[in-house]
Amino acid sequence: MLPTTHPIFWRDPELPFVELRQVLDGRKVTYAPHSHQQWSIGAILAGQSEFICEDRLHQVTHGNLVLMNPDEVHACNPKQNSVWAYYMMHIDKNWLAALLFESGVTKQQNWQGSRLDTVLLPQLYQDFVILCQNLMTNTFTAAQKRTLLSSYFVQLFTYLDCVEPLHEQTLLPANKLYQVANYLNEHCFEDQSINAISKLFGFSSSYLVRAFKRHFNMTPHAYRLNRRIQLGQQALKQGQPIASIAHSAGFSDQAHFQRVFKQRVAATPEQYRRTLSL
Template sequence: MTPSTHPIFWRDPKLDFVELRQVLDGRDVSYSPHSHEEWSIGAILEGQSEFLCADRLHQVERGNLVMMNPNVVHACNPCHDSPWAYYMMHLDKEWLAQCLLDYGIRASSSWQDTRTDTLLSTAFYEEFVALCEYLMSVEYSSEEKQNALVGYFVGLFKYLNKVDGTPVQLFPNTLLPNNKLYEVADYLNLFCLEDTPIEVISAKFGFSTAYFVRAFKRHFNMTPHAYRLNKRVQLGQHALKEGQGIAEVAQAVGFSDQAHFQRVFKKRVAATPHQYRCSVS
């Protein structure tokens, strides 16, 4: 039996656009600020925690839903001595955007960020918890589970559109402002496996190192080095889900040894690479 302090991951090869995590006793969990490529939603099942999303700090507890846009830096950690249990779900943003377009919730297949960090709604909370239990059950088929996912998120996003005050037909494409820091972020994403010194990268883009590190952290809520490590962890997660060996993955995603990979991975995923690779389906 899996100890209650260990996270449980649910995945289905036929539903590769969704991943679910259940933590029953997370009082000793500690997340470093990190981000995901997916759109994420979670439910606090027990206890209280602090939820930092970008530069916004929320106090959340049982009954709260939390939501995170792709690539937004966040961290959710239990309050001191508080029992803490939660579900966390990650959804591929392309799948979700297409689903919302198909059902007339959004006017474009391009992903559009949501504007809500937390939601206190008994109905949506209870339905989400029931959805998570449904996914983790072995009694239902992949097709039935996909239908349940679609039904829940169509209803949720209809509601979020009203909360956000954004008419469905007028949801415009989000254009990033012209900022050279985005070019640096793209560079770090593309060359995240290289150990190019930050001093060299800042000079390449015409910044002094001190200014570059301050400006990057202020803009992305993460230092350039942490941003690069976060991308390596994301690549590691993809490889582990495919069943690759931990030592092999550590080397492939740019870590000097398996122990270093495990330390960095656990700070951002709150699970060891071995725990993450194992899943119920």
């Protein structure tokens, strides 16, 4: 019997800083370029994939760990005719930064980021897979799971710090492109035309689209959709009705919201809202 093609999501209200996804048969999974607000780590359980992150192409396969900083635009899709299974975990960057500071791994309390995109150390891979398995069972209490998470990430980032020191994220230069990005974040539910937004900031629309994509690896329109989906994910976790979320997020109807959501999350809103029952 083939494994389920539906993703499984694990969340715990006592551990709101972490979310885990398990895909056991992802041969039909496709992702549009997207980003997450959280720091992310994934383990390839089976198959081969092309992982694109910030315009860099990586070939990943069973035994690889994949790391992504918050807001990095990426997409990871299986190679043709390849099996495809993985774990993907999203961690709140502020929780992670506090953990690393309190553990003495870093010397600053703010999030600094990780510089490696893939990790090939077998022990770190195996430990992460075991961590995911332990989170998705009822063998451990929430407090014990927090300890397991903390222990693993101290181990991982201690290794990363030895291989390639963590770096403090460079402050974004104060130019209009970042003002446009901030405007899109604040007004993501509005359907202003790119032409109108371009005029607001003194750009031609063709220049804005070209320059914005060069800086952010997304067009302004894709950036705005991505932000809507991020907020939609938050609303789904809070139990809000899908139809209501679709309307408040500025989509024309529920079908439109579901289509865009699945392109970026590789799951339907209903699948994403459901969590593993232990």
